[in-house]
Amino acid sequence: MRSLRIFRLWLTTSFRAAPLPMAISTVLVAARAVTAPTQTYGVSRLVDGLAADRPSTIGWGIGIIVAGLAVAFVADVVGFPLQTTAQERMAGRVHADLLDVTTGIPGLAHHERPDVSDRLEIVRERAWRMGAGSEVLLWLFGTVTNTVTVLSLLGSVHPLLLLLPLLGTARIWSAYLSSTRQQKAWEDSMPQERLVDRLIEVAKDPRTGLELRVFGLGQVLLDRIFSLQTERFRRRVDAARWGGKVDGAVRLVFGLAYAGAVVWVVARARAGEQTAGDVVLVLLLASQVDQMTGGIAQNVYWVGEVVRSFSRYDWLREYAKDNSWKAGTTPAPARLTSGIELRNVGFAYPGADSAVLSGIDLRLPAGSAIALVGENGAGKTTLVKLLARMYDPTTGQVLVDGTDLASIAPDSWRAQLSAGFQDFVKFELIVREVVGLGDVGRMSDEAAVGLAVSRGDAESVVAGLPRGLDTQLGKKFTDGVELSGGQWQRLALARAFMRERPLLLLLDEPTAALDPEAEHRLYEQYAAAAKIAAAETGGITVLVSHRFSTVRMADLIVVMHQGRIEEVGTHEALLAANTRYADLFNLQARAYR
Known part of the structure; x- marks a missing residue:
């Protein structure tokens, strides 16, 4: 047969x-x-x-x-x-x-x-x-x-x-x-x-x-x-x-x-x-x-x-x-009312002997800004991938306004997302395309690309290029321009801003190549954008960062350790608890002093 x-x-x-x-x-x-x-x-x-x-x-x-x-x-x-x-x-x-x-x-x-x-x-x-x-x-x-x-x-x-x-x-x-x-x-x-x-x-x-x-x-x-x-x-x-x-x-x-x-x-x-x-x-x-x-x-x-x-x-x-996830046929919601909930979520990468995440119970309220903190290997990036539905949980469920994420059409869900990652892609294209890829439907919209460049704090990068938004990037091309790591990252951040009202904005250490001052300024812009999205669509912002000076502005901070959630609360509440978050925060604060 x-x-x-x-x-x-x-x-x-x-x-x-x-x-x-x-x-x-x-x-x-x-x-x-x-x-x-x-x-x-x-x-x-x-x-x-x-x-x-x-x-x-x-x-x-x-x-x-x-x-x-x-x-x-x-x-x-x-x-x-x-x-x-x-x-x-x-x-x-x-x-x-x-x-x-x-x-x-x-x-x-x-x-x-x-x-x-x-x-x-x-x-x-x-x-x-x-x-x-x-x-x-x-x-x-x-x-x-x-x-x-x-x-x-x-x-x-x-x-x-x-x-x-x-x-x-x-x-x-x-x-x-x-x-x-x-x-x-x-x-x-x-x-x-x-x-x-x-x-x-x-x-x-x-x-x-x-x-x-x-x-x-x-x-x-x-x-x-x-x-x-x-x-x-x-x-x-x-x-x-x-x-x-x-x-x-x-x-x-x-x-x-x-x-x-x-x-x-x-x-x-x-x-x-x-x-x-x-x-x-x-x-x-x-x-x-x-x-x-x-x-x-x-x-x-x-x-x-x-x-x-x-x-x-x-x-x-x-x-x-x-592996087409054809069972997911429900359209993604146009706005969030209650938020996203993870119930007893566990996950192990294919072929791995042990689980990366286990027993995750977490609620992300609609309109909130959530920060994920913890040591390297704690499972933060894996949790972000599950929220973007790059994988399905090995155990448990991810619920969006009470609906299992596995039943939502993947393309429909991702059309409501935006993201900035530490391991961003260096698209060697014309600058306006590098930014516009964040929302393909509006790639040719000059105003949308310009606004994304401004929100991503990449105006100085574009201004320094020989042909502005029409500059070809990549030394492999004739007249192509190579950028520094920080410049590439700013364009990646601008790309993440192309979708103005996402239901879920995922920021997995997207400013790692920037200095603390630039990072703080960008996160203030993210926070402002998150408030607008929260008011209009109930959008949620999830931030992963090792710099505690930026995560303190989040509505809720989630402390992860060895694939589990140890603490959840505001910056002030977690400091008052004087446990893992307080230890990590004080350790970093002493390093800055």
Whole structure:
């Protein structure tokens, strides 16, 4: 059942990508596939006609040969550009589908699981083989057509000669064994390949250049890359050598058998049991039978590669379907009335042995500003990800105005969010696009982008650029400008301000690259924006920060420790309690003094 589904996916993807070029190419490939054996038959008729002095047979032979040349000419001239067009459209369709399927997975779990990451990497790396699927499909069709024609001609001489192609199919078996072993070697070396790619990125990334040179890590990286590459290539070369030996042995046996068949047909011709044309036909078909079986062997390899690639693609589609959160169909509310509540929430990352969060009971009132504090690893960022529904809790529920967040459509919920993160993305685009991405629907709104830049305290950054909002960022581009970490962060903050009235504003240490004074000024702007959002939509602001001078302005401070909530209260109440929050606050205050 799955095999049929994979073949149907291959077939439909090929013809959907380029319906007319594929239809015409199929006809031309079939015509081209029969020309060589048919012309060989024409030569045999010509020889028989000359030997028996039969003009009609000579005419038939010449006519078949000339017709074959004409068909081959048309098929080659017209077919090649059509097949190239079909292949290019197929490649574009496959890559677009892969991007659509991958980005359509609403959660982040597939990024956290090594087994899934390996399979995703294989899908990405071998996507070009799916792109060649249209060509392989046509090749396969042509090979089948050619095989039927060759078998018909051999059978017309003597049925026993049909054993030769059957013997030649041993090459198919050897090709299958070879491709299976090579595929196994390739998959086994996938972890090394991913690590090599990452190390190469580290070696050439300008951002890592300083530390590489200071600590003298260049040679260390090169040695590690060389060692991993050597191990990768050793596995693959061993598999290729084994396949070459098996294929060579099979071809030798087939060659000897065909030589014996030719001698047998010549002996029958001398005894008057076959014609001279039959001898010529068998002789000329020798190379075609070898090419036919070789073509089938190559097709077995490439068909296997394409089928495996589409099998992985089918797995990805099924994975995306199973993890699409289709149960979430309820639209997100337009405003919050009671707020967000977490009930006995626990969470463990995929494949992890222990939970990051456990027993979380917390209520975030509508219109409130909440600060999350605690040591590194306390679970603050994970809690933020659950609120954004990048993951579903392992246990418990997240309720939005009493409705389970798992039942709300992910896209609808995220359309009501805005966020600023410490690990923000450096989009190397035009500045207005870098900011406008925070609300794609208003990206072209000049006033909205300008207001977001002002609210994100990024006016000085834009003013210092050669073309203002129209400046291209990134040194990889002509006239591209590189920014400092703090400048990039201000643009990321401006991006978070593009949505003016979010139901949930998530700020996970978004000002880590800024000085305390700039951070305080920005948080005052966030607080002002939060009050407006609270009044109009009941919006909630969640702030994660290690600087206690900023979190004190929050309505409610949540102290986390080892994945649990230890304290909840206002700044004054928590100081008066004189427990963990007070200890952390006083420790930081003494450092500033």
